[in-house]
Amino acid sequence: MPAWLMQPRTGGLLLLAAIMVLVYLAAPNNFYLDVAIQIGLNAIVVVGLNLLIGYAGQISLGHAGFFGLGAYASAVLPAHFGVPPLAAPVVGMLSVGLLAFLVARPILRLKGHYLAMATLGLGILVFMLLTNESQLTGGPDGMAVERLRIFGERISGKDWWYLITAAMLLLSVWLTLNLIDSPTGRALRALHDSQIAAQVAGVDVARFKVIAFVYSAMLASLAGSMSALYSGFVTPDKAGFIHSIELVIMVVLGGMGSTFGGILGAAVLTSLPQFLTVFAEYEHMILGAILMAVMIFLRRGILPSTLDLLARRRTG
Amino acid sequence: MRLSRFLKGATAAAAVVALSAGFAAGEAAAQIKIGSVLSITGPASFLGDPEDKTLRMYVDKINAAGGVNGEQLELVVYDSEGDANKARTLATRLIEDDGIVAMVGGSTTGTTMAMVPLFEEAEIPFISLAGGIVIVEPVKPFVFKTPHTDRMACEKIFEDLQARGLSKVGLISGTGGFGKSMRGQCIDVADDYGIEIVADETYGPRDTDMTPQLTNIRNAEGLQAVLNAGFGQGPAIVTKNFAQLGIEVPLYQSHGVASKSFIELAGAAAEGVRLPAAALLVADQLADDDPQKQVVVDYKTAFEAEWNQPVSTFGGHAYDGLMILVEAIERAGNADPVAIRDAIEQTSGFMGTAGEVNMSAEDHMGLDLTAFRMLEIQNGDWTIVE
The missing domain is CATH 3.40.50.2300 (Response regulator)
Incomplete structure (x- = not known):
């Protein structure tokens, strides 16, 4: 096999694209496409969040807040400010990027538990804002989202959204892999291993943390906007604490510091509850058991640990 | 070794296929x-x-x-x-x-x-x-x-107020989805019934004391009745505080508290509280010729x-x-x-x-x-x- 094909940037992307086509062809009906779209939307957030958690080594328990802001941008801007639905996600992304930039410096000065608390607080603030400003957001019951129209064509079918989600996921993965492979990525990795060593080696620690934070927040906002436009309805739940936790679990489950691992984590955690509904009330128990087993036996996350095992078997 | 592992895998896969086929077959009846x-x-x-x-x-x-x-x-x-x-x-x-x-x-x-x-x-x-x-x-x-x-609950309460000749209402509502929505609807239809909202207070879902809000309402000029929109613990606390403050106007609760646990929580303070509710709650008390009784x-x-x-x-x-x-x-x-x-x-x-x-x-x-x-x-x- 040629060496370039084994690179994550080319080989991995090709593999991802191939899987996407296969899933599309193999999906027996629209329900499976719907789950695949949900996976894709979560994966876009996770790809960004993984850069922050897995590479920059910064935890965030508030990313659902950015997701929620993006979602409400596509809902509120067209409904109350006359912004066309196609432009709303862009406006949302830029505003979220600005917000993340403004809060990043003070927040990212914190470490460990304190950083977790600060991001948690940020997420909860967003949640409360969306819940309480009911004139704008419809309050706890949520609000409807105007359908996306491109050249007068209403974009609401599953096929369309599968295509859009797949394209955006590929794009964000490609961007992220490029970023990881750049001096910025190497600085981030140095940061993860040892902040002091990185600083000594001349890495502007604060700057790179901010870059990772803003980048991941903007990806979360994009995914949020897409999810709102796709489902045609938003509720503050999307910005809630539980969703933030789910996103972090996806990163950890799939593999911190592995972009494709994160996507796998998103796929497992989004689709597993769907397959487990047959167990009815035992669903949560089985889901918990599976997650525990994965964390005990594949400690570095599903993808990195499995690759390790395969490599060890090949050599040994 | 490798073959046996392959066989194991294949058997497992076959079992899964057989199981799912079994499920599919069971669903065939009309x-x-x-x-x-x-x-x-x-x-x-x-x-x-x-x-x-x-x-x-x-x-x-x-x-x-x-x-x-x-x-x-x-x-x-x-x-x-x-x-x-x-x-x-x-x-x-x-x-x-x-x-x-x-x-x-x-x-x-x-x-x-x-x-x-x-x-x-x-x-x-x-x-x-x-x-x-x-x-x-x-x-x-x-x-x-x-x-x-919830709009109908507001209308029912306002109808009752009209019948009693009351028009100046103090509103206290929870900030949860239910209380918020009902508050909006009540304010919306108040005019149709000639009702004037003379106070508008809110409380959070986990608040344990509503005395300050109720004191504000008590001080509202010309207050003739108090309406509480919310469910869960909140209304029970409002009812208790209301009695403790000795506010001497009728208290209305919403259909959100229409369960026995509300009476248990609020205790003696619940005496005289009015609320709109579905007939189901008073099934045994309905008149025998009531079309809904059966x-x-x-x-x-x-x-x-x-x-x-x-x-x-x-x-x-x-x-x-x-x-x-x-x-x-x-x-x-x-x-x-x-x-x-x-x-x-x-x-x-x-x-x-x-x-x-x-x-x-x-x-x-x-x-x-x-x-x-x-x-x-x-x-x-x-x-x-x-």
Whole structure:
């Protein structure tokens, strides 16, 4: 096999694209496409969040807040400010990027538990804002989202959204892999291993943390906007604490510091509850058991640990 | 070694295939498949749990009695955990994968509204069990609902105030979804009844003392009555504080506290409190010639016998939804979703636990104010205000 094909940037992307086509062809009906779209939307957030958690080594328990802001941008801007639905996600992304930039410096000065608390607080603030400003957001019951129209064509079918989600996921993965492979990525990795060593080696620690934070927040906002436009309805739940936790679990489950691992984590955690509904009330128990087993036996996350095992078997 | 591992894997795969084939074969009989997405667990489980139990119990009863149009009903229930996003995915699953012909479900307004676009696009009738007025206003062709709206609760209370010659009302509401929505609706319809809101206070869902807000209300000029919109613990605390402060005007609660646990929580302070509620709550006290008596007593008896727990109005909404649907399928004569929709819209004179339902193309709820009874708490129990 040629060496370039084994690179994550080319080989991995090709593999991802191939899987996407296969899933599309193999999906027996629209329900499976719907789950695949949900996976894709979560994966876009996770790809960004993984850069922050897995590479920059910064935890965030508030990313659902950015997701929620993006979602409400596509809902509120067209409904109350006359912004066309196609432009709303862009406006949302830029505003979220600005917000993340403004809060990043003070927040990212914190470490460990304190950083977790600060991001948690940020997420909860967003949640409360969306819940309480009911004139704008419809309050706890949520609000409807105007359908996306491109050249007068209403974009609401599953096929369309599968295509859009797949394209955006590929794009964000490609961007992220490029970023990881750049001096910025190497600085981030140095940061993860040892902040002091990185600083000594001349890495502007604060700057790179901010870059990772803003980048991941903007990806979360994009995914949020897409999810709102796709489902045609938003509720503050999307910005809630539980969703933030789910996103972090996806990163950890799939593999911190592995972009494709994160996507796998998103796929497992989004689709597993769907397959487990047959167990009815035992669903949560089985889901918990599976997650525990994965964390005990594949400690570095599903993808990195499995690759390790395969490599060890090949050599040994 | 390698071969044996391969064989093991292959056997496991074969077992999975065989199992799923077995499931598929079991479903072949002629059935009418209806679906439901309910908030069975999570913060809204007090809605979803009795709804789930009611649906299961009555689908079994209907099937035991020969089904609908000679066909058996098959009920598929999923738990949304009160999460709108999950509800949406599960609804997609019901429509696309399970192939249902109609849906009775959606415990909360949030989950319902998240699912509405799917049913409208798939052209499958959806009878919601949630209260919000946005569900049926504006009317959506395939969406119906069974419970009263909070607007009707406001109207019922204002009607009672009018009858007592009171017009200056102090409003205190919870900041949760229910309290917020009802507050908005009450302010909206106040003018129609010549009611003036002289104070407007709120409290958080976990507040344990509402004395400051109530003191503000007491000091409002010309106060003649106090109305509390909210459910859960809040209203019980409001009622207690209200009595402690010795405020001497009538206190009205919403239909959100229409359960025995409210009286237990508020204790003696609950005496004299009025609230609008469905007839189900006072089933035994209804006059024998009351047209609703039969249906509410039957439902109450059946539910309590089967599940050994007190009946709630929320389960009643599920009963109404299922029965409206079953009658519609019988009238339509077949289980075609569009035919069922048309039949549901023609529902008239249906007597449910929430009241008499008369639907039309402009009204997809079909209830009027007679569906609510004004109750007063006397000697630790409900009494009907005539």
